Amino acid sequence: MSRLLILLAAMLLASCNFDDKAPGAGKSMKISADLTKDQAMKLGDRGNCFSCHRMDERLAGPGWREVGIRYGNDPKAAFLIASHIKSGGTFGWNMGYMPMRGGSSLSDSEIDALAKYISTLH
């Protein structure tokens, strides 16, 4: 039992990666708290997000930068954006319906990191 706790603690620590300069080149795609643009693009690619989104223009869905601009400095922006991506649906853009997780199999922490990145775009 205590071994399990130690393992869990180690996993938690391992998920707290404060080095945002990590190149993120590894196959495991370790997510740091703040993604670089390159990391965000790779993750969006893997999640197939760019079949409906672009960074700076509209496609089937809003450009990610305009999403960041809409939320402005709302301290809950990253959280709200993440929960919208996870649930899918409509969020007032009048552009249709986004499938749950964009139909991807990105993990919660990957979506959280991507949402945080999108919230910083202005």
Ligand code: HEC
């Ligand atoms: C099949 C098309 C499609 C895919 C794939 C897709 N989206 Fe979307 N997304 C949409 C549409 C459409 C909207 C706008 C819904 C509306 O009109 O409110 C949207 C909205 C959003 C928003 C705005 C949320 C808000 O709070 O305003 C974000 C952020 C977003 N998508 C991120 C993603 C990410 C990340 C992925 C990949 C994991 C993804 N999308 C994949 C269609 C898609």
